[in-house]
Amino acid sequence: MMGHYDPRTVGAQIRMKLPFLTPLEARVVDTITGRNDLDLTTALRQVSEDAGVSDAMVVKIAKKLGFNGFRDFREALVVYRQTDVASLHSEISPEDSSADIIRKVFQTSIQALEETMSIIDVSAFDRAATLLHGARQRDFYGVGGSAQIARDVAHKFLRIGLRAGVQDDPHMMLMSAALLGPEDVVVAFSHSGTTSNVIEAARLARQQGARVIAITNYATAPLSELADIALCSTAQGSPLLGENAAARIAQLNIMDAIFVAVAQRDLERAEAQLARTRNAVDNKRRR
Known part of the structure; x- marks a missing residue:
């Protein structure tokens, strides 16, 4: 079941809890959010093996981040990824033109405003x-x-x-x-x-x-x-x-x-x- 998330709140929800995770938990979250192949069929086992922790640990982290469990967390991330919100925020590179820089800086602020609202x-x-x-x-x-x-x-x-x-x-x-x-x-x-x-x-x-x-x-x-x-x-x-x-x-x-x-x-x-x-x-x- 898709679409009961406001995608703008997903990134916010995870970021606000990150400072209060242990270093290991934060590393597991990085591993999960860093996956480019994450979709609604990604199995818990794939994620836990990839991160080098138990299935139970992944579920515990999902709950700590405010989700009901792994599947809830997975769905929220998939919905978040499908919006432009996640892609707006890209690093500045030496090849960037002034127009690129303006767009990136402004988009970062626009995104912060959207998510905060x-x-x-x-x-x-x-x-x-x-x-x-x-x-x-x-x-x-x-x-x-x-x-x-x-x-x-x-x-x-x-x-x-x-x-x-x-x-x-x-x-x-x-x-x-x-x-x-x-x-x-x-x-x-x-x-x-x-x-x-x-x-x-x-x-x-x-x-x-x-x-x-x-x-x-x-x-x-x-x-x-x-x-x-x-x-x-x-x-x-x-x-x-x-x-x-x-x-x-x-x-x-x-x-x-x-x-x-x-x-x-x-x-x-x-x-x-x-x-x-x-x-x-x-x-x-x-x-």
């Missing part, structure tokens, strides 16, 4: 928008590339009259977290979900009674586990582009959607504040 938990998204709308103080934590996303969102919130503090220094994050209370919200950005500085500050914020929203690429990462709400991007890794580039685009879009949902909660006020902040900047432009 397909896995967004709408009720979690709603709760996050409600929390951010009603918060007294909004703290955004992130280091490196994640801090850039935090700044982008804080800038948008300020335009509609909602202040958000962006902290990208470990000590500043902790000091700010120590001052939060039950009416406050933290948005913690970490691609891996394992950035210790961000986790420490988010944990302290929780201890103060603040709510924590995690924005990460992995649903079962430590940051997601400690958060009240986790909103996940999903992006395939590429040695040259890295996961981060495509994940950043997806995370920016998640936060853009959150921003719109927050503004929608009180559209009249948002529009009035937008006019005020726009006027302040317009005056600057005319000189």
